[in-house]
Amino acid sequence: xxxxxxxxxxxxxxxxxxxxxxxxxxxxxxxxxxxxxxxxxxxxxxxxxxxxxxxxxxxxxxxxxxxxxxxxxxxxxxxxxxxxxxxxxxxxxxxxxxxxxxxxxxxxxxxxxxxxxxxxxxxxxxxxxxxxxxxxxxxxxxxxxxxxxxxxxxxxxxxxxxxxxxxxxxxxxxxxxxxxxxxxxxxxxxxxxxxxxxxxxxxxxxxxxxxxxxxxxxxxxxxxxxxxxxxxxxxx
Amino acid sequence: xxxxxxxxxxxxxxxxxxxxxxxxxxxxxxxxxxxxxxxxxxxxxxxxxxxxxxxxxxxxxxxxxxxxxxxxxxxxxxxxxxxxxxxxxxxxxxxxxxxxxxxxxxxxxxxxxxxxxxxxxxxxxxxxxxxxxxxxxxxxxxxxxxxxxxxxxxxxxxxxxxxxxxxxxxxxxxxxxxxxxxxxxxxxxxxxxxxxxxxxxxxxxxxxxxxxxxxxxxxxxxxxxxxxxxxxxxxxxxxxxxxxxxxxxxxxxxxxxxxxxxxxxxxxxxxxxxxxxxxxxxxxxxxxxxxxxxxxxxxxxxxxxxxxxxxxxxxxxxxxxxxxxxxxxxxxxxxxxxxxxxxxxxxxxxxxxxxxxxxxxxxxxxxxxxxxxxxxxxxxxxxxxxxxxxxxxxxxx
Numbered sequence: 001x002x003x004x005x006x007x008x009x010x011x012x013x014x015x016x017x018x019x020x021x022x023x024x025x026x027x028x029x030x031x032x033x034x035x036x037x038x039x040x041x042x043x044x045x046x047x048x049x050x051x052x053x054x055x056x057x058x059x060x061x062x063x064x065x066x067x068x069x070x071x072x073x074x075x076x077x078x079x080x081x082x083x084x085x086x087x088x089x090x091x092x093x094x095x096x097x098x099x100x101x102x103x104x105x106x107x108x109x110x111x112x113x114x115x116x117x118x119x120x121x122x123x124x125x126x127x128x129x130x131x132x133x134x135x136x137x138x139x140x141x142x143x144x145x146x147x148x149x150x151x152x153x154x155x156x157x158x159x160x161x162x163x164x165x166x167x168x169x170x171x172x173x174x175x176x177x178x179x180x181x182x183x184x185x186x187x188x189x190x191x192x193x194x195x196x197x198x199x200x201x202x203x204x205x206x207x208x209x210x211x212x213x214x215x216x217x218x219x220x221x222x223x224x225x226x227x228x229x230x231x232x233x234x235x236x
Numbered sequence: 237x238x239x240x241x242x243x244x245x246x247x248x249x250x251x252x253x254x255x256x257x258x259x260x261x262x263x264x265x266x267x268x269x270x271x272x273x274x275x276x277x278x279x280x281x282x283x284x285x286x287x288x289x290x291x292x293x294x295x296x297x298x299x300x301x302x303x304x305x306x307x308x309x310x311x312x313x314x315x316x317x318x319x320x321x322x323x324x325x326x327x328x329x330x331x332x333x334x335x336x337x338x339x340x341x342x343x344x345x346x347x348x349x350x351x352x353x354x355x356x357x358x359x360x361x362x363x364x365x366x367x368x369x370x371x372x373x374x375x376x377x378x379x380x381x382x383x384x385x386x387x388x389x390x391x392x393x394x395x396x397x398x399x400x401x402x403x404x405x406x407x408x409x410x411x412x413x414x415x416x417x418x419x420x421x422x423x424x425x426x427x428x429x430x431x432x433x434x435x436x437x438x439x440x441x442x443x444x445x446x447x448x449x450x451x452x453x454x455x456x457x458x459x460x461x462x463x464x465x466x467x468x469x470x471x472x473x474x475x476x477x478x479x480x481x482x483x484x485x486x487x488x489x490x491x492x493x494x495x496x497x498x499x500x501x502x503x504x505x506x507x508x509x510x511x512x513x514x515x516x517x518x519x520x521x522x523x524x525x526x527x528x529x530x531x532x533x534x535x536x537x538x539x540x541x542x543x544x545x546x547x548x549x550x551x552x553x554x555x556x557x558x559x560x561x562x563x564x565x566x567x568x569x570x571x572x573x574x575x576x577x578x579x580x581x582x583x584x585x586x587x588x589x590x591x592x593x594x595x596x597x598x599x600x601x602x603x604x605x606x607x608x609x610x611x612x613x614x615x616x617x618x619x620x621x622x623x624x625x626x627x628x629x630x631x632x633x
Contacts, residue, residue: 045631054526055627079528086630090523094252106241107527136252164630 002030002065002159004051004082004192009060011046011215020046021057022215030159033186033193035202038212044196045164047212051194052162053078079108083153083191085182087165089145091137091152097124098133101152108156116155123151127181143174150182154189161186163195175201242533245524246540259509260545266502267549271606272556274495278598279561281488283591288484292477297328297443298452300476301459304467307331307430307438314468318442321463323450328355329439331430335422336390338401339374339382346370348384348422350429361425363407369419376406384422386432402432444470500609506545507613510538514620521621522629535618542614543607550606554599564590 004027011021020043028034028051038044049055053062053069062069064081083104091100098120105116124130127147137145146166153161166182167175183205186193195202203209210217250260301318308314311329318327331350337343346367359365364384366376376382383401410421427436446455452472459470474481514521524534560567568590 046627049627049630052526054522054630077528079526082526084523084526086523088519090519090630092248092520092523094248099248103241104527106244107524107529109241 002081002192004028004069004160005063006047006051007061007063009050009057009062011043011050011055012058019215021050023060024215024217026051026210026217028160028192028194030192031187031190032208033183033195033206034208034210035206036194036196036210036212037198040198042212043215044212048162048164048194048196052082052084079104080110080156081158081160083156083158083161085146085149085153085161085163085166087168089137089142089149089169091145091148093137096134096136097129097140097148100137100148101155104152104155110156120151120155123154123185124148126185127151141174142170143178146170146174146178147181150178150185154185154191157189158191160192160194163193165196165198167201168198179205241529242537243540246537246544249537250541250544259513260548263502263506263509263545264549264552266505267499267546267606267610268552268556270495270499270502271550271553271602272560273498274492274605275554275557275594275599275602276560276564277491277495278488278602279557279592279594280564280590281491282593282598285484285488286593287591288480292473292480298446298473299444299455299459299470300473301327301442301444301464301468301470303440304469305333305440306467307433307435307440308468309435309438311437311439314439315442317463318444318459321455321459323447323455323458324444325447326445328352328443328445329426329441330443331426331433331438331440333429333433333440334387335429335432336385336387337370337374337382337422338385339376339380342374344370344373345387346420346422348424348429350424350426352426356423356425359407359423359425360405362404362428363424364404365408365410365423366406367410367419367421370422371406371409378406378408380406382406384424384432388433402428404428441468496605496609499606502549503546503606503609503613504616506610507542507616510542510614510617511620514538514617514624518624518629521624522626525626526630531622531624534624535621538617538621539611539614542610542617546607546610546614549610550603553606554603561592561594564592 006024006026009021009024009026010019012019024047026047036044036047046055050057050062064077069078069081091097092103095103098117101120101124102116105111105113105120121130121133124133127150129144129147129151132140132144137148140148146169150166153163161182163182167178170178179201182193182195185191193206195206212218251257315327315329318324329352331348333348334345335348336345353359356365364382366374371377374382381403384404385401404424410419410423426439430436430438444455446452452474456470456472456475464470521534525531
């Protein structure tokens with residue numbers, strides 16, 4: 001089992017000023033899921049970026065199985081260790097859906113193209129987009145775009161998935177579909193999931209809930225009503 | 237075969253899977269036009285310079301032995317001495333001096349050049365060849381008689397000696413670039429010209445023809461250091477025409493500088509567009525960082541896009557240059573017609589077509605300049621990409 005750990009992490013911005021994270025300690029283990037909540041502007045995204053090695057903390061350390069993850073040479077390591085999903089899908093507009101999903105493989109440079117393509121096609125099928133491999137982002141709906149982003153995030157079988165408001169731009173059935181796929185695939189892949197969310201859509205699905213306030217994790221609760229272990233893929 | 241993601245990403249930016257190729261077309265076209273204009277202008281300038289060089293060489297050969305305007309005798313002995321020098325294939329004595337010409341009250345004071353009979357293609361005794369400017373000035377036609385007089389004799393007439401002018405027949409004209417050196421010249425037999433200046437067996441210098449592979453400057457050094465005594469002195473054609481050659485070189489440099497600006501403008505316009513493109517694509521930069529890409533490789537990808545556009549523009553530009561040079565005469569006629577001019581431009585220069593000269597070396601220099609300019613311009617988007625903060629760019633709006 002792998003773990004991502006924030007150890008006494010501190011983050012302060014020179015402008016507009018203020019401490020965002022004040023001695024935060026947090027652990028995310030592969031296979032478990034957690035939702036991070038807090039009021040708007042409290043630093044949830046910064047927390048996620050620090051945990052994912054995109055933002056260097058002002059103090060403390062970010063560790064993956066004991067190794068510091070932010071070191072400059074660890075860029076590719078981070079790419080293979082952590083999958084990201086953003087509220088805005090962040091797909092490259094000039095690439096097809098399949099090409100977008102394959103992008104992590106191209107950057108990481110591991111394995112053969114054939115095996116990577118096979119996995120990418122399987123993931124697109126898992127998110128119900130097998131007929132849209134060659135579609136460009138302009139021709140996909142919001143829900144479809146986010147599902148492609150989900151497939152991309154899981155291509156290299158990362159032990160951890162960090163999602164920043166993954167359903168924030170969606171509504172109704174699309175939001176629920178993406179949520180269900182997210183949890184179903186994470187459980188199947190054994191990936192640890194940390195999702196940032198304003199709402200309560202993830203509350204009943206995660207193993208625990210953490211609340212960020214005043215730069216600290218001030219509350220961590222156990223998982224909700226729990227649909228852990230249940231496969232939702234067939235529901236729709 | 238796996239392609240480096242840097243190349244793949246750059247390629248997909250320029251040629252996305254659907255549409256969006258306008259940037260590549262526009263930017264490479266700009267570079268292509270700049271390269272084509274630069275190459276065409278320099279090729280035509282080099283062609284003109286080549287023609288001028290040929291005329292200068294025709295006039296005095298590659299090396300001339302001069303007596304600083306003082307006639308000397310023992311011409312044949314001197315010629316044999318020069319022929320014995322390594323690198324000299326032929327030595328042609330000549331006499332050169334200002335001559336006063338007169339015909340029916342019209343006067344001209346050109347420089348006359350006297351050559352050996354075998355150099356004058358059978359010019360009859362008592363005949364002269366006139367440059368076309370002199371023909372016009374004197375109103376002379378082939379077959380007309382003109383008077384030739386040494387101007388110095390007018391100053392020396394106080395000893396009571398009257399020097400009669402020499403009567404000569406105009407045998408023909410010297411075809412040359414109008415207004416050029418040959419247009420104001422008189423060619424005649426060396427003994428007849430020397431006779432006007434005191435001795436028919438005199439010369440003022442030798443024109444040397446070199447053996448293949450002999451360098452003019454090296455021969456000049458040897459002649460001046462080991463063979464010739466004052467007032468005789470050897471000069472290469474470049475030394476004799478250094479002012480004209482300097483002006484031509486300056487003109488070429490000025491044209492290169494002017495035309496190069498077009499290439500620079502096109503390159504930096506492309507670089508600026510890419511730099512702005514980077515700003516719009518900040519979120520993509522952040523994504524690539526999130527996927528594990530290093531900032532330097534992302535920046536390098538944008539740099540490669542500039543290089544690719546530059547290479548494409550360069551190849552298109554060279555192809556366009558080749559087409560323009562191939563069809564230059566037809567294009568010149570169109571331009572002249574458009575501006576209401578006749579074809580006298582070419583006849584003015586005594587050319588039958590627009591001269592061009594090109595070499596792989598010159599095209600190589602133009603290509604290197606274009607690529608270096610494009611590469612420097614490509615640093616703009618690369619540096620901007622380096623400075624992109626992934627965390628900031630990935631925050632949802």
